[in-house]
Amino acid sequence: MDKSEILNGIVNTTILHSDYKQTNGYSKNVITNGTHEKKNVESTVTNDLYSNKSANTYHNFSRSRCDSITLDDDKESKILVIYTGGTIGMMRNNDDVLVPTPNSFERKIKQDPHLYDAAYAQKKYGPAMNSSPLVLPKVKGFRRIIYSIYQYNELLDSSNMSIKDWKQIAEDIWQAYELYDGFVVLHGTDTLAYTASALSFMFENLGKTVIITGAQLPVFDLRTDGNDNFVNSLLIAGNYNIPEVTIFFHNKLLRGNRTVKIDSENFDAFDSPNVPPLAIAGIEINVSFRQIYRPKTIEKFSVHLSLNEHVSLLRIFPNITADTVRTFLQPPIEGVVLQTYGAGNLPCNREDIMAEVKKATDRGVMILNCSQCSKGSVNSVYQTGHILNQVGVISGNDITPEAALAKLSYVLSKDDWDFNTKRMMLGRNLRGEMGGGKSEQPNTLAEWDLVDAVARTLHVSSPHELNVLGAVLFPAMLSNAIVRSDLTKLDELKGFGADFSAQNSDGRTGLHLACALGNLKVVRYLLLNGSSVHIKDRFDRTPIIDAVENDHIEVIKLLRRCGAHLNSHPKYIGQQLCNAAAKGNINRLESYATAGADIATLSDINGRTALHTAALLNHEDVIDYLIDNQFADGEILDLMSVSPIEIARRKGHTNILEKLMNLSKYINK
Ligand code: ASP
Numbered sequence: 013m014d015k016s017e018i019l020n021g022i023v024n025t026t027i028l029h030s031d032y033k034q035t036n037g038y039s040k041n042v043i044t045n046g047t048h049e050k051k052n053v054e055s056t057v058t059n060d061l062y063s064n065k066s067a068n069t070y071h072n073f074s075r076s077r078c079d080s081i082t083l084d085d086d087k088e089s090k091i092l093v094i095y096t097g098g099t100i101g102m103m104r105n106n107d108d109v110l111v112p113t114p115n116s117f118e119r120k121i122k123q124d125p126h127l128y129d130a131a132y133a134q135k136k137y138g139p140a141m142n143s144s145p146l147v148l149p150k151v152k153g154f155r156r157i158i159y160s161i162y163q164y165n166e167l168l169d170s171s172n173m174s175i176k177d178w179k180q181i182a183e184d185i186w187q188a189y190e191l192y193d194g195f196v197v198l199h200g201t202d203t204l205a206y207t208a209s210a211l212s213f214m215f216e217n218l219g220k221t222v223i224i225t226g227a228q229l230p231v232f233d234l235r236t237d238g239n240d241n242f243v244n245s246l247l248i249a250g251n252y253n254i255p256e257v258t259i260f261f262h263n264k265l266l267r268g269n270r271t272v273k274i275d276s277e278n279f280d281a282f283d284s285p286n287v288p289p290l291a292i293a294g295i296e297i298n299v300s301f302r303q304i305y306r307p308k309t310i311e312k313f314s315v316h317l318s319l320n321e322h323v324s325l326l327r328i329f330p331n332i333t334a335d336t337v338r339t340f341l342q343p344p345i346e347g348v349v350l351q352t353y354g355a356g357n358l359p360c361n362r363e364d365i366m367a368e369v370k371k372a373t374d375r376g377v378m379i380l381n382c383s384q385c386s387k388g389s390v391n392s393v394y395q396t397g398h399i400l401n402q403v404g405v406i407s408g409n410d411i412t413p414e415a416a417l418a419k420l421s422y423v424l425s426k427d428d429w430d431f432n433t434k435r436m437m438l439g440r441n442l443r444g445e446m447g448g449g450k451s452e453q454p455n456t457l458a459e460w461d462l463v464d465a466v467a468r469t470l471h472v473s474s475p476h477e478l479n480v481l482g483a484v485l486f487p488a489m490l491s492n493a494i495v496r497s498d499l500t501k502l503d504e505l506k507g508f509g510a511d512f513s514a515q516n517s518d519g520r521t522g523l524h525l526a527c528a529l530g531n532l533k534v535v536r537y538l539l540l541n542g543s544s545v546h547i548k549d550r551f552d553r554t555p556i557i558d559a560v561e562n563d564h565i566e567v568i569k570l571l572r573r574c575g576a577h578l579n580s581h582p583k584y585i586g587q588q589l590c591n592a593a594a595k596g597n598i599n600r601l602e603s604y605a606t607a608g609a610d611i612a613t614l615s616d617i618n619g620r621t622a623l624h625t626a627a628l629l630n631h632e633d634v635i636d637y638l639i640d641n642q643f644a645d646g647e648i649l650d651l652m653s654v655s656p657i658e659i660a661r662r663k664g665h666t667n668i669l670e671k672l673m674n675l676s677k678y679i680n681k
Contacts (some may be wrong), residue, residue, distance in 0.1 A: 086132075086156040087552055089193040089250030090145075093159050094184055096177065097167035098200030100227040100238045110230065112167035120232055121146060121161070126239065127231075132156075148246055157250045159196075162188075170200025170207070170226075175319050175421075178210045185215075185222065186315040190577050193546075194221040194249030198242070201226040201273060201281055204259060208268025209415040212257040212443045213422035216314050217307040219546050219575050221249045224268060225260045228279055237262060237279040244293045252297075253513060253547045254304050256444065258290060265291035267305070269415040269445040272386060285387040286410040286447070301483075301511045305444030306542035312575035320424035323347040323417055327384065334364035341372035347420035348372075348379045349413055350405060356381050356390025360399050373404030376431065378424065380438055382408035382416045389447060406438045409446040419445060487516040494526050497534050502541075512543045519549040527555040527571070530564035535571070545576035554579060560603045568606045578607050586614040586621070593622035594629055598637045611643035619651035627656040627672070630665045639675055646672035 095101055101117045102110040121127045122140065129149040130140070137144045148157035162184065168177065185195050199207060208224050215222070223245040227238030245260040257268040261282040270284035291299040322344045326337070328351060341348060350369075352358050358365065373379055381390050381400055389410035401407065408416050423429070423437050441447065490510060493501035506512070515521055523543040526534045539545070548554055556576040559567040578585060585604065589611060592600035601622060605611050615621045623644050626634035638644040646657040657676065660669040 086150065087548075087550075088158050089155045090191070091157055091159040091194050091196055091246055091249050092185070092188050092192040093161045093196045093198060093246075094181060095161055095163040095167070095198045096170075096173075096181065096200075097164065098170055098198060098204075098226045099229065100198050100200075100225070100231050100242065101167065102230045103232060104230070114163070114165075114167060117163060118146070118161050124232070125149065127243070148243070151247060154247050154251050157246045159246060168200065170203040173200075173203050173207065175210070175321060178207055178214065178319070179317050181207070182211055182214045182315045182317065186313075189220070189313060190579075192220075193548075193579075195223070196242075196245045196249050197222070197224040199224050199226050201228065201261075205268070205271045205273055205282070205412070205414045206418065208257050208259050208271060209412070209418035209445070210319065210421065212267075212269040212415075212445065213418055214316050214319070215257060216316055217309060217311045217575065218255045218257070219253075219307065219313050219544060221252060221254045222257045223249050223260050223265070224257065228277070228281060240293075244297070248291060248293075248297060248299075252291070252299050253544045254290060254299070255307065255544065255546075256290070256305055260293075263293045264289040265293070265299075267444055269418065269443055270412060272412050272414060274386075283386075286389070286412075287444075301514060302509055304511075304513075306513060306544065308540055308542050310536070310539050310570065310574050312573065316422065316425070318425045318427075319421040320346060321421070323349070323420040323424065325349045325351060325413055325417060327351040328353065328358055330359075332365065334362075334368050337365050337368040338371075341368060341377055346377060347424050348377060349408070349416040349420060350379050350381050350400075351384045351413055352381055352390065352400070353384055355388065356383055356400065356407065358400055366399060366403055369400070369405065370403040378420060378434065378438060379405045380408045380411075380416050380420055381405045382411050382413055386412075406435060408438075409441075411446040415445045483514065484517075486510050487514045487522070490514065490522040491516070491525055494522050494531075494534055494538075495529070497531050499533070499537055502534075502537060506541055512538055512541045513547060515547060515549070518551075519547070521547050521549075521555070523547075523555040524549055524553070524558050527564065527567055528558040528562055530559065530562055530567055532564075532566050532570065535567050539570070539574050545571050545574050548579075552580070556607050560600075560607050563599045563603045565599075565603060565606055568603060572606070572608065576607075578604075578609055582614055583617050585609050587616040589614055589622040590616045590620055590625040593625040593631060593634050596631045596634055598634060601634070601637065601643075605641065605643065611638065611641075612645050613648070615648075615650065619649070621645075621648055621650075621656070623648070623656040623672075624650055624654075624659060627660040627665065627668055628663065630663065630668065632667055632671075635668050635671060639671060644672070644675055646676050 095117055097112055099110060101112065103113045103116060103120070105111050122130070127146075127148065129147045132150070133140060133144065133147040136147070146159045146161065148159065150156055164180075181197060188195075204224055204226055211222065211224075225241045225245045227236060227241050229236040229238055231238030231242055240263070241260055244263070248254070248260065248265060254265070259266045259268050259271045259282055262280040264282070266282060266284040266289055267287060270287050271282050272285070273281055274283045275281045288300065288303070290303055291297055324340070324345055324347075326340050326348050350358075360366070369379065383390050390407050411419070419438065419442070423434050426434065426437075429437060486505070489505060490502070490512070493505065513521055521543060523535065523538050523545065526538055545555055554576065556568060556571045556578060557580065559571060589601060589604060589609065592604070601611060611622055613621065622634070623638050623646070626638065635644065644656075647655045649655055657669065657672045660672055
């Protein structure tokens with residue numbers, strides 16, 4: 013695919029407005045070779061979005077989805093795989109040496125029945141072409157994973173990666189964000205923890221699962237950890253909403269900014285010493301939902317791309333000289349991670365070193381203290397550590413050096429934060445990268461007492477069974493409070509550590525329910541307490557669909573501010589729009605428009621838009637609404653090549669005909 017195909021693909025796929033591609037221009041549909049192409053009369057898509065892309069593969073799911081008029085049987089999740097390099101995708105050459113082999117990864121995947129279900133792909137997307145998506149074989153109990161691989165032109169050993177590469181990955185995920193349910197990044201293991209840490213800060217208000225994985229042996233080797241790492245990453249990204257940058261390795265899903273590489277030889281190469289895994293892949297995949305760090309703001313996902321490069325790591329050792337410290341802290345250095353002994357200690361009998369540190373902090377250099385021990389945190393129990401606080405060093409608590417460096421780089425580049433705010437932010441937990449103190453821990457639970465009581469009655473005793481019971485009871489208690497709009501009760505449940513994104517047995521969350529009921533106050537409360545707008549229920553519905561189908565416009569607006577978007581099958585939405593137009597239900601059209609549906613171009617399986625339907629049934633008020641809101645294109649053709657104008661003419665709906673003709677004249681002027 014060349015760049016224009018990529019752009020066209022993205023435009024076609026979207027069909028729904030996305031903020032990147034949103035334009036003040038007026039959208040007009042034409043038909044080229046039987047497929048709809050969206051053309052904008054005014055300038056539209058920012059063409060530089062994909063300027064650095066390899067022309068390799070950036071599949072166009074929705075085009076295939078639009079072409080296919082059959083709605084899905086299997087519930088599917090769409091995953092974008094970004095392949096940056098590393099051992100995981102390497103192949104052995106004739107000398108048995110591992111080398112990155114451009115353009116072979118995807119071809120090899122298509123030959124591997126464990127990674128590609130050729131029969132399903134053929135049935136769903138027709139004969140395999142370069143642009144058709146990949147399909148993972150069905151795994152019982154999980155959504156079907158449809159994935160695309162976007163391979164970088166230059167496959168990198170991760171030791172050669174730098175800020176520029178982090179930005180590239182971040183930008184790519186940002187641009188594809190609304191088109192996919194989750195993201196998997198294939199990466200070399202050496203600097204994987206640095207990349208994960210950096211991305212975790214660059215991604216602001218992340219709402220979808222991002223997993224970075226790699227392997228000690230290539231995915232196509234017979235003896236490999238790569239296969240497990242890759243497949244589990246795909247399954248987790250497509251089945252669980254874990255809106256963090258995580259690392260999957262050797263059956264563990266770890267928080268990225270808590271992780272360090274601990275082993276260069278064994279499969280169990282990564283660990284997050286200060287926090288337990290977010291999920292463990294055994295016979296089942298067990299996710300610790302209550303541990304997941306969720307954004308608690310009403311803001312959309314965005315990416316902060318300008319990192320400060322003037323940061324560094326200084327490891328204290330017994331005979332370090334004051335000269336070394338002074339030289340190290342000189343401009344242009346603006347931020348330093350100071351790796352101190354044990355619980356954050358520096359030799360307090362070394363006044364010369366202390367003086368250098370103080371001079372630097374007085375000049376405005378930010379110094380973040382973290383321990384040389386991989387487990388535990390820095391604190392000021394000893395005099396040796398206490399003194400550091402007095403000379404302006406900020407405590408990094410139990411942060412890893414990798415995360416500390418990334419955090420400095422991020423915080424120092426935030427132009428809208430003044431000096432004191434930056435210092436404050438460095439000491440605060442921003443993305444789960446360090447312990448947040450007592451408030452993070454849920455109370456020991458009165459609500460859990462209820463769970464305990466039920467458990468006793470049922471003779472349930474193992475921790476696992478107790479957790480399962482809690483997972484059943486908490487959503488029910490949440491629902492009850494939501495139905496009664498009881499914010500006090502919701503507060504109590506929060507205090508007891510309830511997961512506000514918990515799903516009931518239909519996969520529905522409290523937010524689904526609140527959106528259906530339309531209580532704005534409750535919806536706001538839930539969003540501010542970590543409810544996800546992206547979780548799909550068993551029927552593939554995200555909360556915004558509940559709000560749309562009940563016409564709660566203010567709720568829809570609030571969800572949109574939080575980054576919610578429609579992700580139903582475009583033909584399904586097209587059908588709903590035609591139904592609304594047929595019934596003269598302008599509210600419903602408005603609800604869909606508010607949710608981001610492109611009313612002018614979305615069509616049902618016959619290629620008919622809301623305008624076709626309104627013209628056919630002579631709904632003048634609907635026509636007026638569509639015209640007034642620039643949702644009308646009188647010349648758009650359905651699959652029988654009939655336009656709304658033609659329909660109005662044939663049916664003798666003269667008022668409508670006149671309005672649409674005037675509209676066309678105006679647009680074509
Ligand atoms: N040196 C390689 C890299 O980090 C090792 C690996 O892929 O695991 O890219």
